[in-house]
Amino acid sequence: MKEFLLVALGALVFVVVFQIAKASEYVSVLKGEEKTRRQNNRINAFLLLGFLVFGLIGVWYCNDLYYGKTLLPQGSASVEGEGWDWMFYLTIICTGLVFFITQIGLFWFSYKYQEQDGKKAYYFAHSTKLELLWTTVPAIVLCVLVALGLRHWFKVTGDAPKDAIVVEVTGHQFGWEFRYPGADKVLGRKDYKLTGGANSLGVDFNDEASHDDIHVSQTMHIPVGVPVKMVIGAQDVIHDVGLPHFRLKMDAVPGIPTTQWFTPKYTTEEMKTRTGNPDFEYEISCDQMCGKGHFSMRGVIIVETMAEYKKWLAQQKPEYYTIYKDKDPDNQKPATGDTTAMKISQVVNEKK
Amino acid sequence: MSSVATLHGADVHTGHDDAHHGHHHETFISKYVFSQDHKMIAKQFLVTGIIWAIIGGMFSVIFRLQLGYPDATFPILEDFFGHWAKGGRIEPEFYYALVTMHGTILVFFVLTAGLSGTFANFLIPLQVGARDMASPMLNMLSYWFFFTASIVMFSSLFVQTGPASGGWTIYPPLSALGDASSGSKIGMDLWLVSMALFIVSSLLGGLNYISTILNLRTKGMSMTRLPLTVWSLFFTAVLGVLSFPVLLSGAILLLFDRNMGTSFFLSDIVINGKILPNEGGSAILFQHLFWFLGHPEVYIILLPAMGMSSEIISVNSRKPIFGYMAMVGSLFAIAILAFLVWAHHMFVTGLNPFLGSVFVLLTLLIAVPSAIKVFNWLTTLWRGSIRFTPGMLFAIGFVSLFISGGLTGIFLGNSGLDLHLHDTYFVIAHFHIVMGVASFFGMFAGVYHWYPKMFGRYLNNTMAYIHFWVTIIGAYLIFWPMHYEGLAGMPRRYYDYSNWQSFKQFGGLNEFISFVAMIVFATQLLFVFNFFYSMFKGRKVTSSNPWGANTLEWTTPINPGHGNWPGEIPEVYRGAYDYAKDGREFTPQNTPLGENESGDHH
Numbered sequence: 001m002k003e004f005l006l007v008a009l010g011a012l013v014f015v016v017v018f019q020i021a022k023a024s025e026y027v028s029v030l031k032g033e034e035k036t037r038r039q040n041n042r043i044n045a046f047l048l049l050g051f052l053v054f055g056l057i058g059v060w061y062c063n064d065l066y067y068g069k070t071l072l073p074q075g076s077a078s079v080e081g082e083g084w085d086w087m088f089y090l091t092i093i094c095t096g097l098v099f100f101i102t103q104i105g106l107f108w109f110s111y112k113y114q115e116q117d118g119k120k121a122y123y124f125a126h127s128t129k130l131e132l133l134w135t136t137v138p139a140i141v142l143c144v145l146v147a148l149g150l151r152h153w154f155k156v157t158g159d160a161p162k163d164a165i166v167v168e169v170t171g172h173q174f175g176w177e178f179r180y181p182g183a184d185k186v187l188g189r190k191d192y193k194l195t196g197g198a199n200s201l202g203v204d205f206n207d208e209a210s211h212d213d214i215h216v217s218q219t220m221h222i223p224v225g226v227p228v229k230m231v232i233g234a235q236d237v238i239h240d241v242g243l244p245h246f247r248l249k250m251d252a253v254p255g256i257p258t259t260q261w262f263t264p265k266y267t268t269e270e271m272k273t274r275t276g277n278p279d280f281e282y283e284i285s286c287d288q289m290c291g292k293g294h295f296s297m298r299g300v301i302i303v304e305t306m307a308e309y310k311k312w313l314a315q316q317k318p319e320y321y322t323i324y325k326d327k328d329p330d331n332q333k334p335a336t337g338d339t340t341a342m343k344i345s346q347v348v349n350e351k352k
Numbered sequence: 353m354s355s356v357a358t359l360h361g362a363d364v365h366t367g368h369d370d371a372h373h374g375h376h377h378e379t380f381i382s383k384y385v386f387s388q389d390h391k392m393i394a395k396q397f398l399v400t401g402i403i404w405a406i407i408g409g410m411f412s413v414i415f416r417l418q419l420g421y422p423d424a425t426f427p428i429l430e431d432f433f434g435h436w437a438k439g440g441r442i443e444p445e446f447y448y449a450l451v452t453m454h455g456t457i458l459v460f461f462v463l464t465a466g467l468s469g470t471f472a473n474f475l476i477p478l479q480v481g482a483r484d485m486a487s488p489m490l491n492m493l494s495y496w497f498f499f500t501a502s503i504v505m506f507s508s509l510f511v512q513t514g515p516a517s518g519g520w521t522i523y524p525p526l527s528a529l530g531d532a533s534s535g536s537k538i539g540m541d542l543w544l545v546s547m548a549l550f551i552v553s554s555l556l557g558g559l560n561y562i563s564t565i566l567n568l569r570t571k572g573m574s575m576t577r578l579p580l581t582v583w584s585l586f587f588t589a590v591l592g593v594l595s596f597p598v599l600l601s602g603a604i605l606l607l608f609d610r611n612m613g614t615s616f617f618l619s620d621i622v623i624n625g626k627i628l629p630n631e632g633g634s635a636i637l638f639q640h641l642f643w644f645l646g647h648p649e650v651y652i653i654l655l656p657a658m659g660m661s662s663e664i665i666s667v668n669s670r671k672p673i674f675g676y677m678a679m680v681g682s683l684f685a686i687a688i689l690a691f692l693v694w695a696h697h698m699f700v701t702g703l704n705p706f707l708g709s710v711f712v713l714l715t716l717l718i719a720v721p722s723a724i725k726v727f728n729w730l731t732t733l734w735r736g737s738i739r740f741t742p743g744m745l746f747a748i749g750f751v752s753l754f755i756s757g758g759l760t761g762i763f764l765g766n767s768g769l770d771l772h773l774h775d776t777y778f779v780i781a782h783f784h785i786v787m788g789v790a791s792f793f794g795m796f797a798g799v800y801h802w803y804p805k806m807f808g809r810y811l812n813n814t815m816a817y818i819h820f821w822v823t824i825i826g827a828y829l830i831f832w833p834m835h836y837e838g839l840a841g842m843p844r845r846y847y848d849y850s851n852w853q854s855f856k857q858f859g860g861l862n863e864f865i866s867f868v869a870m871i872v873f874a875t876q877l878l879f880v881f882n883f884f885y886s887m888f889k890g891r892k893v894t895s896s897n898p899w900g901a902n903t904l905e906w907t908t909p910i911n912p913g914h915g916n917w918p919g920e921i922p923e924v925y926r927g928a929y930d931y932a933k934d935g936r937e938f939t940p941q942n943t944p945l946g947e948n949e950s951g952d953h954h
Contacts, residue, residue: 003426003427003428010874014874014877014878014881017815017818017878018815018881020814021812021813021814021815021818021882022812024813024814025812025813025814025891028813037739040740040813040817041738041739041740044740044745044817045738045740047821048740048745048748051824051825055828058828058832059832062832062833062836063836066833066836066837066861067836069836069840069857069858070836070839070840071839071840071841071854072839081772083768084768084769084771084772087766087768087769088763088769091762091763091766091769094762095759095760095762095763098723098755098759099755099756099759102726102727102730102755103752103755103756105730106729106730106733106748106751106752106755107748107752109730109733109734109736110733110738110740110748113669113733113734113735113736113737113738114737114738114740115670115737115738115739116737119737120670120737120932120937121669121670121671121735121736121737121931121932121937122671122735122736122932123671123672123931123932123933124671124672124674124731124734124735125672125674125675125676125929126674126675126676126677126678127674127675130675130727130731131675131678131724131728134723134724134727135720135723135724138719138720138723139720142716142717142719142720142762145716145762145766146712146713146716146766149712149766149767149768149769150709150712150767150768151768152768153705153708153709153712153766153767153768153771154705154709156768156771157705157708158705172622173532173623192620192621192622192627193627195622195625195627196625196627202622235621235622235623236525236529236532236621236622236623236624237523237525237526237529237532237623238523238525238526238635240700240775242775242841242843244772244776244840244841244854245841245854247771247772248771248772249700249771249772249774249775250700250702251700251701251702253635253636253701253702254525254618254619254620254621254635255618255619255620255621255631255633255634255635256619256634256635256636256702257702258701258702259702277853279853280853281853283852283853283854285841285843285852285854285855286843287700287774287775287776287843288523288775289448289518289519289523289526289845290526291448291518291526291532291533292443292444292445292448292517292533292534292847293444294448294845294846294847295444295845295846295847295848295849296848296851298851298852
């Protein structure tokens with residue numbers, strides 16, 4: 001019923017507008033078309049000026065309302081992202097300047113040079129000097145922006161520092177998997193044809209490097225202040241690891257591994273106080289259309305202190321043991337005996 | 353003198369010399385359906401484009417309902433869409449289908465076929481001084497291929513598994529695998545077939561436009577005397593002819609991957625627990641093929657709007673367009689660069705960073721010819737004597753939007769900044785303003801300006817002014833705040849943001865945007881009504897040159913028949929922009945040079 005009323009209301013407005021439009025056409029015929037045309041000209045010139053003034057106020061007002069809701073006031077949460085913020089502000093200054101000059105020029109000229117009695121248009125077909133001016137100045141400014149932009153680009157797309165913590169990120173419809181290389185710092189080989197059952201990532205467990213690898217879903221942990229390198233892949237369609245707080249984004253493409261790296265500056269706890277949001281979480285958003293669950297493909301990154309991170313890592317059981325339970329030393333009777341004996345001897349030693 | 357002109361006309365147009373007398377028997381079918389008159393074909397493109405625009409616009413209103421009011425239900429949606437909108441709330445799968453079809457329809461069917469199909473057909477022969485296109489037959493086929501493509505695409509909306517839903521860019525593997533999404537089942541095949549037909553239509557049209565402009569110019573109409581509309585349509589056609597075939601190849605390879613077990617774009621895929629045998633393909637290859645068309649495509653959309661705005665701004669400022677040769681040169685530069693920047697859509701695909709840097713440089717270079725155009729438009733307005741016809745207002749609006757949207761391109765084209773902004777609402781704001789709304793403004797400007805030539809009547813002015821003011825204010829209200837959503841990292845193509853800590857703060861803004869979108873859409877219906885109503889009831893045009901313009905289309909009778917000029921084709925003696933020259937308000941191109949006149953001034 002409500003929809004019906006709305007549609008009826010819309011139709012009514014339509015009819016009214018149409019009647020006014022029709023009537024004004026008759027009036028213009030009666031008043032003389034030339035006179036009406038000139039009147040319309042003045043009205044529209046004035047409206048263009050009004051549009052400029054209210055538009056500029058609107059630009060300010062919109063900024064006032066929404067700047068605080070962007071990620072800019074809180075600054076980049078990664079060391080490398082600071083370059084992004086800097087570059088962004090520089091570009092805003094350059095383009096903002098051009099924006100105001102040209103928009104004001106456009107609407108002011110429109111208003112100022114509206115058709116007026118006794119005034120004729122000025123014949124001015126071209127000027128090489130002026131044209132050279134507005135070819136070279138933008139070209140120079142753009143070269144500067146390109147050079148500075150590329151400096152940031154090459155830094156973040158360059159090789160990660162050698163001491164970076166490596167985490168493998170895999171996207172699938174519709175979730176994220178993370179694999180840590182374990183104590184040997186080497187990720188075990190994968191082959192997508194081995195995928196099946198509990199081995200959801202297709203890890204080749206014949207490769208001994210895989211035996212200490214840790215596999216977690218949806219939430220990853222990383223330490224603060226240390227470079228983290230993500231090795232990114234996808235199982236089914238293209239996804240994208242979007243990290244808005246760290247100013248980064250990289251596609252996850254089936255069959256073609258990609259990487260990105262960054263150094264987190266603040267722990268999740270610190271961000272909670274910095275943003276004033278007690279529920280703050282670093283989120284991984286999928287930024288490449290991947291199917292009907294695209295919007296729900298949310299991952300979480302918990303950034304914590306190195307001590308917390310090490311503690312968390314130590315609590316994780318390697319995937320090899322969760323899949324092959326019989327290989328898990330915790331499940332092997334004699335092994336349990338051994339460790340108990342070791343623990344007892346440790347305690348004894350400490351007491352000494 | 354006149355005998356020369358006759359000879360010239362007869363020489364080129366012997367093929368349909370009989371047609372331009374207009375008295376031979378024309379049936380309804382030959383006049384309105386299978387017409388070979390470029391003016392009628394233009395109207396066919398325009399009307400088909402308008403129908404598509406209503407459908408595509410309607411889709412955006414429906415998905416904006418979901419974005420603006422994610423918790424509300426609209427039972428009326430269930431009445432129309434059944435299981436796609438169970439309980440009055442659209443399903444995610446349907447949301448993505450709407451988004452995909454909105455993009456496909458508006459980019460290809462409205463702003464490519466509807467815009468350049470209409471105005472290239474209508475204006476090229478009239479403005480270069482030709483009786484018709486080089487091949488009226490191919491021209492007719494071009495429309496009917498477009499029509500067939502439209503039917504196939506339209507039918508895909510009604511298949512049980514839904515139309516394509518992988519985004520208008522149809523990236524595989526999502527678009528290649530029916531298991532990945534129900535829109536990638538039969539709907540995707542229909543999408544590809546429709547697009548193949550569409551490309552054929554575009555090629556037939558484009559080849560025709562190019563050969564008409566190169567070969568059928570009237571006597572005296574040198575290339576440097578062509579109106580800027582014709583130049584822009586020329587470059588548009590060149591872009592289309594050289595880039596659309598690449599998309600066709602991509603579409604065919606994708607059809608093979610989908611139906612014949614090839615692996616052009618597929619490798620290492622496990623879907624729904626099923627291990628696919630495809631190995632060695634590259635999903636990124638498709639993106640290269642797609643964007644090799646896709647980027648020129650945005651200029652295919654934009655250049656005609658630029659050309660028409662240049663023409664309309666000059667006519668209504670009563671001043672020559674400032675820097676004619678610079679305007680042509682910048683169109684040329686944009687057309688060349690358009691081919692060399694496609695990978696800036698792929699900065700985050702794992703592209704080689706060095707290769708990326710080359711694309712950054714070439715992309716930002718486009719800002720130089722764009723800046724030239726903007727400053728030249730401003731200088732054209734400067735010290736003019738401006739008449740604000742509805743066409744002029746839309747042309748001014750076009751420049752404003754082109755500036756606003758163009759400047760944000762400087763952020764996105766810089767790969768370092770794109771790393772954060774890619775695929776966020778910042779991108780949506782950018783391309784809707786600069787290519788979507790701006791091109792629509794160019795199209796509206798063209799319709800308002802040339803409507804008297806098309807139908808011999810005027811559109812209603814009051815409705816036109818309301819249309820302009822609501823649309824430009826609405827367009828800014830819709831798309832300007834989206835930049836801020838993008839700066840918060842808010843990804844595009846999300847069905848619902850309420851579960852995200854980082855993005856849910858924009859609920860109120862999204863509701864506002866949806867509300868404005870509905871008003872703007874309703875106002876477009878007002879335009880459509882005005883368009884069809886004025887065709888029959890509009891104020892009649894009484895003078896053959898109502899705007900006091902210089903170009904040749906205004907030398908034809910008010911309602912030109914097939915063949916355009918009842919007598920000889922006029923000869924051209926000057927460029928198209930002799931306004932305010934030598935104390936005369938305007939001097940049509942077919943006016944011979946005066947005693948002491950200097951001739952071409954550029």
